[in-house]
Amino acid sequence: MDAKQKLKLKEGIKRYLTVAFFLLPYIALFATxxxxxxxxxxxxxxxxxxxxxxxxSKFIGFDNYKxxxxxxxxxxxxxxxxxKMFWGSLKNTLLFVCVSVPLLIIIPIFIAILIDIQPRxxxxxxxxxxxxxxxxxxxxxxxxxxxxxxxxxxxxxxxRVFGGxxxxxxxxxxxxxxxxxxxxxxxxxxxxxxxxxxxxxxxxKQMYEAAEVxxxxxxxxxxxxxxxxxxxxxxxxxxxxxxxxxxxYGQPDILTGGGPAPSGTVAAGTPGTTTVVMMVIRGLxxxxxxxxxLAAAMSLIFxxxxxxxxxxxxxxxxxxxxx
Amino acid sequence: MKKKTIPLxxxxxxxxxxxxxxxxxxxxGGGGEGSVEVSLPTFENVALTYGNPITGADGTAMRRLVxxxxxxxxxxITVTESFMPEVDFYESLVATIxxxxxxxxxxxxxxxxxxxxxxNLLFPLDNLTASTGVDITRExxxxxxxxxxxxxxxxxxxxxxxxxxxxxxxxxxxxQHGCEVPTNRAELIAAAKKMPQTNAGGWGxxxxxxxxxxxxxxxxxxxxxGKEIDKNTxxxxxxxxxxxxxxxxxxxxxxxxxxxxxxxxxxxxxxxFQQGKAMFHINGNWMLNSLVDSGxxxxxxxxxxxxxxxxxxxxxxxASRSHTFVLPQGRNETIxxxxxxxxxKYVTENAYLWAESGGHIPASNIARNTEEYLAxxxxxxxxxxxxxxxxxxxxxxxxxxAPVFSRVTxxxxxxxxxxxALLNAAAEEGEQAVLIAQLEG
Numbered sequence: 001m002d003a004k005q006k007l008k009l010k011e012g013i014k015r016y017l018t019v020a021f022f023l024l025p026y027i028a029l030f031a032t033x034x035x036x037x038x039x040x041x042x043x044x045x046x047x048x049x050x051x052x053x054x055x056x057s058k059f060i061g062f063d064n065y066k067x068x069x070x071x072x073x074x075x076x077x078x079x080x081x082x083x084k085m086f087w088g089s090l091k092n093t094l095l096f097v098c099v100s101v102p103l104l105i106i107i108p109i110f111i112a113i114l115i116d117i118q119p120r121x122x123x124x125x126x127x128x129x130x131x132x133x134x135x136x137x138x139x140x141x142x143x144x145x146x147x148x149x150x151x152x153x154x155x156x157x158x159x160r161v162f163g164g165x166x167x168x169x170x171x172x173x174x175x176x177x178x179x180x181x182x183x184x185x186x187x188x189x190x191x192x193x194x195x196x197x198x199x200x201x202x203x204x205k206q207m208y209e210a211a212e213v214x215x216x217x218x219x220x221x222x223x224x225x226x227x228x229x230x231x232x233x234x235x236x237x238x239x240x241x242x243x244x245x246x247x248x249y250g251q252p253d254i255l256t257g258g259g260p261a262p263s264g265t266v267a268a269g270t271p272g273t274t275t276v277v278m279m280v281i282r283g284l285x286x287x288x289x290x291x292x293x294l295a296a297a298m299s300l301i302f303x304x305x306x307x308x309x310x311x312x313x314x315x316x317x318x319x320x321x322x323x
Numbered sequence: 324m325k326k327k328t329i330p331l332x333x334x335x336x337x338x339x340x341x342x343x344x345x346x347x348x349x350x351x352g353g354g355g356e357g358s359v360e361v362s363l364p365t366f367e368n369v370a371l372t373y374g375n376p377i378t379g380a381d382g383t384a385m386r387r388l389v390x391x392x393x394x395x396x397x398x399x400i401t402v403t404e405s406f407m408p409e410v411d412f413y414e415s416l417v418a419t420i421x422x423x424x425x426x427x428x429x430x431x432x433x434x435x436x437x438x439x440x441x442x443n444l445l446f447p448l449d450n451l452t453a454s455t456g457v458d459i460t461r462e463x464x465x466x467x468x469x470x471x472x473x474x475x476x477x478x479x480x481x482x483x484x485x486x487x488x489x490x491x492x493x494x495x496x497x498x499q500h501g502c503e504v505p506t507n508r509a510e511l512i513a514a515a516k517k518m519p520q521t522n523a524g525g526w527g528x529x530x531x532x533x534x535x536x537x538x539x540x541x542x543x544x545x546x547x548x549g550k551e552i553d554k555n556t557x558x559x560x561x562x563x564x565x566x567x568x569x570x571x572x573x574x575x576x577x578x579x580x581x582x583x584x585x586x587x588x589x590x591x592x593x594x595x596f597q598q599g600k601a602m603f604h605i606n607g608n609w610m611l612n613s614l615v616d617s618g619x620x621x622x623x624x625x626x627x628x629x630x631x632x633x634x635x636x637x638x639x640x641x642a643s644r645s646h647t648f649v650l651p652q653g654r655n656e657t658i659x660x661x662x663x664x665x666x667x668k669y670v671t672e673n674a675y676l677w678a679e680s681g682g683h684i685p686a687s688n689i690a691r692n693t694e695e696y697l698a699x700x701x702x703x704x705x706x707x708x709x710x711x712x713x714x715x716x717x718x719x720x721x722x723x724x725a726p727v728f729s730r731v732t733x734x735x736x737x738x739x740x741x742x743x744a745l746l747n748a749a750a751e752e753g754e755q756a757v758l759i760a761q762l763e764g
Contacts (some may be wrong), residue, residue, distance in 0.1 A: 019559050048762055048763070051423070056763075077758055079755045082755075096427045149588050150584070151584060151587065151588075168586035170588055171585075172586070191704075259533075260729075260736060263737060264739070266740075266741060268726075268748040274566075286410075287438065288417060288435075288436060288439055288722075289718070290762075
């Protein structure tokens, strides 16, 4: 090996080491907080896992999955409670995703378009719409708990002013869900509004003017020029909002505590407004009698649902880029 | 302060009289054969960590008790207190005890003691109290409360207090309507019905459907002769006639007697009372000082006989819990455990401060007999301390009983509720949760 080759090799090693040096912190954190927990979760989902003495954990095959999906017979009892709660919670989560995601996309687009017109004080409005995003869910929960209070709440106060009958927003179905969705919209639209707003800012305003000269109405300008111009931003917020909505936890946890059961429903395993993440954390991962194996199994089943949705979105993105 | 100082001096004499220091750690697992006899040493700069979930108004008293203890035992024992929200506190115990890195002393809720003990997370106290010379004995505490800390024939906790729900009443509204302080359900309902039962005019007894409804239902259950769990099977035992009567006794106040508005959220009932819009209010004794601060002219009495039509042997019972001192398993150094007992004894016997600040009832007979406690204006109207009843010890208490809470909310919200169907559904869930929790792993 001549001197030139040696130098090249040395430089190559130096370059790779530099890259490795910069990547290492990320890889270490990613491995610690994502890769390891993921595989550990898969591992313990096959065990009746003992958090206090892991060596006493017992391998139980697919029992946790059976318990989560269809029920498991223990002694003479068919334990179906967890399966009922899981499917009920999944139904609740999907319902929330289906209702909240369109609203969390459409409302920010609408607000961003209005701000993009740059009316007077538009910067103030931009701050006002973004401000709730910086609040913690605990603060938001307390604020809206009182806004939706039956006797003292602002919402019922307004209803009473117009001669209406007070509504038990947090104590009855489907109103509890409406309260949860409204709270979520108020709390989270800021980020999406900023992303859409940034996209609209990049659109060449001369295109709007040209369209208007050609006789296009303002809604037509928005529909045919503005929205297609920000399709990448829309795709991003659809993607992130769906994932975030699947993980809903804080809003029902604070506003309704997972209740109330739909009117007239008394059966065991009625999840009210409990979502999957709530079921896993509140139902299975608190107290000393926690069930980490079952919680891991439920999380993995739930994760696979999100994975399917995400893969669908990724496939659509690929298709979109191609055509 | 005199009453406090004398026992402390005596204790100090006992402590300094015993000069022998044990170096051999006591055995985890506690009482019975093979236990190591230890005597109380002279403490020299023993540092203890103490964790609790006391973050509210009563935290001020706890901080003061720790500070005064440290002053009293300067150079001997130093206690460093950590306090955090309840959820975080219990999570920290679960995470740190198995690693032997938890606090030397912890204050936990009584109903959790058996579940922690069952997982071998707590150090049994029997031998320790018997052999150290620190006089923590059953006779000096409310005995039933002391006994509620026994699991598997071992003592795991020393109760600091009893806390429960109380019946608060607005003295002005009672006088305005010519009513006396009620002593039973009929009197309570009769007085409450004198209110207009409107948001503007006020209500008799607004009841939140979510909190503290679980305490209210449990009290009603006890008063109607029922129990949350069967002490032998540890399974739910509330889906029976007693449970049905109890649920109706609570929900009827809203749907039949109509002395509460429908769908009251947590704390809205408190707000109504603080604003003078409610004649009665049910809440924990821990809200006592908040009500004093609100400036309302109120009194407080017990809920004895409030959920039965005819008094019985059980009808004076009121569901209660206790903040309890425990020693988490860890390095189990005898010297630290002995010092911990000295601290526990000090705090429980000086709990009049705790009572004053948090509205609680000291579990220690000594604390309840201090001049300071006897001078507290509201505590003397709480009634006989023996009526405050703790649950049957079970490691699976929460799993067995918690499913009923949402059913109580349903019954209080929906006038068409089917009591037995709700209780049976809750019991079914409870049984399945206990079965799963009991599985070894």
